[in-house]
Amino acid sequence: MLKVENLHVEVAGKIILKGLDLTISAGEVHAIMGPNGSGKSTLSNVLAGKPGYTIIKGSISFDGAAIDELSPEQRARMGIFLAFQYPVEIPGVSNMEFLKAASDSIYKHRALEPESSMDFIKRARQLSALVDLDQGFLKRGVNEGFSGGEKKRNEILQLLMLQPRLAILDETDSGLDIDALKTVSEGINSYKNSDNAVLLITHYQRLLNHIQPDFVHVLADGKIVRSGDHNLATELEAKGYAWLTDTAA
Amino acid sequence: MSNSEINKLIERTYSAGFVTDIESDTMPPGLNETVVRAISARKKEPEWLLDWRLKAYKHWCTLTPPDWGHMNFGSIDFDSISYFSAPKSQADRPASLDEVDPELLKTYEKLGIPLHEHAALAGVAVDVVFDSVSIATTFKKKLREAGVIFCSFSEAVTEHPDLVKKYLGTVVSYRDNFYASLNAAVFSDGSFVFIPKGVTCPMELSTYFRINELNTGQFERTLIIAEESAKVSYLEGCTAPMRDENQLHAAVVELIALDDADIKYSTVQNWYPGDKDGKGGIYNFVTKRGACIGDRSKISWTQVETGSAITWKYPSVVLRGDNSIGEFYSVALTHNHQQADTGTKMIHLGKNTRSTIVSKGICAGKSQNTYRGLVRVSPAAANSRNYTQCDSLLIGDTCGAHTFPYIESGRSDAVIEHEATTSTVNEEQLFLCQQRGIDADKAISMIVNGFCKEVFRELPMEFAVEAGKLLEVSLEGAVG
Ligand SMILES: Nc1ncnc2c1ncn2[C@@H]1O[C@H](COP(=O)(O)OP(=O)(O)OP(=O)(O)O)[C@@H](O)[C@H]1O
Ligand SMILES: [Mg+2]
Numbered sequence: 001m002l003k004v005e006n007l008h009v010e011v012a013g014k015i016i017l018k019g020l021d022l023t024i025s026a027g028e029v030h031a032i033m034g035p036n037g038s039g040k041s042t043l044s045n046v047l048a049g050k051p052g053y054t055i056i057k058g059s060i061s062f063d064g065a066a067i068d069e070l071s072p073e074q075r076a077r078m079g080i081f082l083a084f085q086y087p088v089e090i091p092g093v094s095n096m097e098f099l100k101a102a103s104d105s106i107y108k109h110r111a112l113e114p115e116s117s118m119d120f121i122k123r124a125r126q127l128s129a130l131v132d133l134d135q136g137f138l139k140r141g142v143n144e145g146f147s148g149g150e151k152k153r154n155e156i157l158q159l160l161m162l163q164p165r166l167a168i169l170d171e172t173d174s175g176l177d178i179d180a181l182k183t184v185s186e187g188i189n190s191y192k193n194s195d196n197a198v199l200l201i202t203h204y205q206r207l208l209n210h211i212q213p214d215f216v217h218v219l220a221d222g223k224i225v226r227s228g229d230h231n232l233a234t235e236l237e238a239k240g241y242a243w244l245t246d247t248a249a
Numbered sequence: 250m251s252n253s254e255i256n257k258l259i260e261r262t263y264s265a266g267f268v269t270d271i272e273s274d275t276m277p278p279g280l281n282e283t284v285v286r287a288i289s290a291r292k293k294e295p296e297w298l299l300d301w302r303l304k305a306y307k308h309w310c311t312l313t314p315p316d317w318g319h320m321n322f323g324s325i326d327f328d329s330i331s332y333f334s335a336p337k338s339q340a341d342r343p344a345s346l347d348e349v350d351p352e353l354l355k356t357y358e359k360l361g362i363p364l365h366e367h368a369a370l371a372g373v374a375v376d377v378v379f380d381s382v383s384i385a386t387t388f389k390k391k392l393r394e395a396g397v398i399f400c401s402f403s404e405a406v407t408e409h410p411d412l413v414k415k416y417l418g419t420v421v422s423y424r425d426n427f428y429a430s431l432n433a434a435v436f437s438d439g440s441f442v443f444i445p446k447g448v449t450c451p452m453e454l455s456t457y458f459r460i461n462e463l464n465t466g467q468f469e470r471t472l473i474i475a476e477e478s479a480k481v482s483y484l485e486g487c488t489a490p491m492r493d494e495n496q497l498h499a500a501v502v503e504l505i506a507l508d509d510a511d512i513k514y515s516t517v518q519n520w521y522p523g524d525k526d527g528k529g530g531i532y533n534f535v536t537k538r539g540a541c542i543g544d545r546s547k548i549s550w551t552q553v554e555t556g557s558a559i560t561w562k563y564p565s566v567v568l569r570g571d572n573s574i575g576e577f578y579s580v581a582l583t584h585n586h587q588q589a590d591t592g593t594k595m596i597h598l599g600k601n602t603r604s605t606i607v608s609k610g611i612c613a614g615k616s617q618n619t620y621r622g623l624v625r626v627s628p629a630a631a632n633s634r635n636y637t638q639c640d641s642l643l644i645g646d647t648c649g650a651h652t653f654p655y656i657e658s659g660r661s662d663a664v665i666e667h668e669a670t671t672s673t674v675n676e677e678q679l680f681l682c683q684q685r686g687i688d689a690d691k692a693i694s695m696i697v698n699g700f701c702k703e704v705f706r707e708l709p710m711e712f713a714v715e716a717g718k719l720l721e722v723s724l725e726g727a728v729g
Contacts (some may be wrong), residue, residue: 048684051676072683082684088677092699101695102685109686141699142681158685 001026001197002047002166007058009039009046009222016042018222019058024166027194031208031233032201034219035241040201041085043219044168048082049075062166076102077109079165083155083172085201090142095154096124098142099161106162127160130190132183148175156187167191168199173207185210205237220245279328282306285434288333292403295410298417305423305433312427318561318590319619319651325532330497332435332468388452395451397481398443402470405441412443416474420503420540420567428499428534428561432468436501439470444479444510453709455484469500475510477543482513484712498557499534508543508570513551515708516564517716519723520556525585525614530558537564541573541599549576550593551707553716555723558587563621565594568602568630575604578704580716582697582723583616583648592622592653597630597663606637609701613644613724619651628659639669642700644693644724672700694721 002024009017016039024030034040046053047060049072060068067075090098104114115123124138131153143151152172159167169188173181188211192198200213208216208230216232217224218241225244226232285306289299314325392399398409405413423433444450475481485502498520504512514537523530533556539548550564566575577593595604604624612618624635641650652669674696682692698705698717705713 048680050680050684071688072680073686073688076684076686084681084684088675088681090678090681090696090699092702093695098682098685098687098695101687101691102682105686105688105691162685 001063002199003059003061004047005059007043007046007060008056009042010054010056011042011052015056016222017046020219020223022217022224024197024199026165026197028215029192029198029200029211029213030215030217031213031230032199032217032219032224033203033233033236035245038219039222040219041170044082044170044199044201047075047168048072048080073105076164077106079196081159081162081164081167083152083159083167083169085170085174087143087146087151087155089144089146091144092141094139095142095157096121096138099124099158102158102162124157124161128157130160130183131156131187132180133157149177149180152176153180153184153187156184160187160191163191164196166197166199168201170201171203172200173202173204181206182210205233208233218244278331280306280330280332280435284332288435288437291333292406294406297414298406301418301423302434305430306435308424309427309430309434312430314427319617319621319653320559320561320588320590321617322532322559322588325497327431333437391451395448396445397448397450398441399454400441402436402439402441402472405472409441409443412474413441413472416472416503416505418503420505420538421501421536425536429501429536432470432499432501432536436468436470439472439500441471442473442481442483444475444481446476446507447478448476449479450481453482453484467498469498471500471502472505473503473512473514474505475507475512475546477507478509479507480511482515482709484515484517484709486517486519496530497532497534500536502535502537502564504537504539504548506539506541506543506546506548506570506573509545510543511547511549512539513549514539514564515712516550516552516554517712517719518552518554518556518560519719521558522556522585522587523558530587531556532559533557533561534559535562537562538567538594539565539575540567541570541575541602543573544570544599545572546570547574547576549574549578549707551576551578551704552580552591553704553708553719554579554581554589554591555719557589560587560589560591562591563593565596566604567596567598568604568633569598570602571599572601573599574602576707577604577606577608577622578707579608580611580701580704580720581609581618581620582611582720583613583618584723585614585616587614587616589617590619590621592620594623594625595635597624597626597633597635600629600631600633602630602633604633604635606635606639607703608637608639609704610639610641610650611644611697611700611720611724612641612648612650615647617649617651619653621653621655623655623657624665625657626660626663626665630660630663632662633660634664635666637665637667638703639667640700641669641671642697643671643673644697690721690725693724697724 004020004022007017007020032040049070055068059066062078100120107114125135128135128138133153143154146154155172172184176184213230216228216230218226220241285302289302421429423430442454473483506512520531520533541548548566554560564577568575575595581589581591583589593606606622608620610618610620620639626633639652643650650671654667656665658665674693678696679689679692683689697720705716708716
């Protein structure tokens with residue numbers, strides 16, 4: 001589904017990703033771990049097409065087609081979804097209105113009639129209950145005045161509403177209390193199926209107790225320096241990153 | 250759609266409006282007593298009105314244009330303006346929609362203007378024009394039954410001279426300011442509304458059925474009177490980009506509310522703003538003021554300003570009656586080289602008077618957007634309150650937003666609150682929208698609409714929807 005080859009990326013005159021390879025197939029869950037500042041968010045932003053990131057070498061393809069040149073909205077409509085590490089607020093634009101606009105544009109891309117407002121609202125209510133957000137949140141401005149944990153749960157609500165093909169979750173588990181972590185994990189698990197894929201970016205083993213990854217990668221200094229199965233995460237939790245970064249250097 | 254395409258569209262839309270042959274019915278440029286007399290004579294006005302115009306003209310001669318606005322434009326040559334031009338003859342108008350620029354029609358469509366209004370807006374010379382003629386007739390009948398007078402200003406002068414004489418110039422005197430004096434001297438036509446005691450106007454008075462009478466000209470004058478306990482909601486303007494060959498507009502609006510009366514005045518202004526380089530465009534200098542003469546009366550202004558090259562307007566309320574209420578809700582959007590200096594004045598004279606000001610300025614391109622507001626509490630106005638909220642939203646970094654709030658309080662028990670914010674549509678918000686599949690133009694319009702929510706809430710329902718779309722069309726191409 002996603003194929004990243006030898007990716008080199010520059011941001012603000014600085015080279016952050018330095019030859020990154022990653023292949024994700026349908027039905028898989030990948031986790032990326034790595035020290036602060038190693039380039040994890042950079043990777044997710046580049047995949048989503050955020051302006052300001054220059055690919056100086058390498059390529060990204062999605063379902064066999066190169067997407068380097070596509071706008072963020074085109075990629076989103078193809079099914080790439082990014083849950084943000086720091087979700088921003090959009091005052092005055094209700095969550096519901098926002099989600100409907102997003103959903104309609106994705107439906108349109110697939111040449112489908114937009115979902116009826118009735119059905120949409122019904123679905124939104126069900127799913128917001130699933131992520132433990134009161135229905136009032138649907139009427140509030142996007143992330144407007146939400147607590148940190150509520151913002152993260154709202155990202156999962158968007159994920160569930162939009163049903164993308166590839167979900168990139170950038171530290172969605174950070175800042176969650178124990179119950180919220182469970183709720184968010186359940187949300188992600190309910191999304192997961194054999195046709196879609198998940199890329200989890202996390203610092204903590206505890207998320208991986210709820211969602212078992214098929215692959216764990218360590219990103220350090222702009223490269224994947226080690227890949228393994230979920231046991232690698234346990235090892236990292238015990239040993240930290242130094243033993244990997246040292247050998248990589 | 251790209252910026253250049255939009256601008257092309259707008260240019261084409263308006264080009265027809267500006268190039269017109271001088272018609273024989275147009276007076277030679279320049280203003281003098283003879284012109285004022287001629288205007289009055291042509292309208293067969295009574296002597297008292299001519300006198301009033303002449304006094305206004307003489308006063309105007311002593312004035313110079315105000316220069317305190319936060320704006321920059323060349324001086325206007327008042328001698329080059331023709332102060333009377335008859336409405337275009339039928340023969341000069343397009344004979345059918347087939348002759349109308351398809352791009353203009355596309356814009357109407359985008360704005361969701363009902364099909365049957367397209368012809369009227371585009372100036373088609375027909376009255377096949379739609380069922381709206383018959384709707385208008387039905388409406389007029391209903392209004393008459395309720396005792397409401399709603400007619401053109403000229404008609405009011407003929408049919409209801411006592412009412413006009415009693416109230417004309419009582420809120421905005423002919424001495425008020427340069428443009429108000431000019432208007433008083435040469436005003437062409439406008440609207441007159443009278444709601445008698447105890448009557449709630451049975452419908453919103455909108456341009457909807459005034460579009461047949463669009464050509465009220467550049468010096469429009471409106472007078473609305475609500476007697477004791479009367480109630481009315483008046484909608485001015487139109488979201489469709491309007492064609493007009495006159496560059497200078499100086500309108501005057503006077504509202505009068507007696508005891509317990511309630512006037513709600515909503516405006517959507519979308520005159521030609523000029524091209525992307527700032528060429529052309531309407532200069533719009535408006536004096537709008539309401540007087541809450543009666544106790545417990547209420548006047549509420551809501552405006553959505555997106556058009557004009559220059560906007561200079563301060564819809565105000567004089568709170569004379571005890572317990573009277575004044576409100577001002579405003580969205581002013583500027584793009585490209587537009588300049589807007591707008592705001593309000595709330596003059597508290599009566600006891601327990603309250604006023605609310607919510608101003609939303611949206612500023613894109615190379616435009617300048619200024620809020621200028623005055624809250625004055627006179628020594629007699631015991632227990633008065635004002636709440637002002639003044640927010641600016643910047644799109645890009647080549648525009649300017651400015652806020653000039655003036656507060657003059659003559660009482661220690663006055664409660665005056667002022668909140669101001671400036672924010673930008675930031676990349677992160679845009680990216681969030683795009684990442685969810687929403688394109689940049691739609692994202693901007695959503696963010697801007699969200700920003701304006703408190704004002705749109707004040708607009709009559711269908712107007713609010715139109716206003717939302719209008720912002721969207723006005724901002725197309727605001728981000729690269
Ligand atoms: N716009 C930018 N301008 C300058 N430097 C940037 C920019 N974006 C990212 N960087 C730098 O790139 C490096 C990688 O940042 P990134 O956010 O990808 O790290 P991360 O792996 O997600 O870290 P964390 O675990 O703390 O979230 C950092 O050193 C960061 O300062
Ligand atoms: Mg990060």
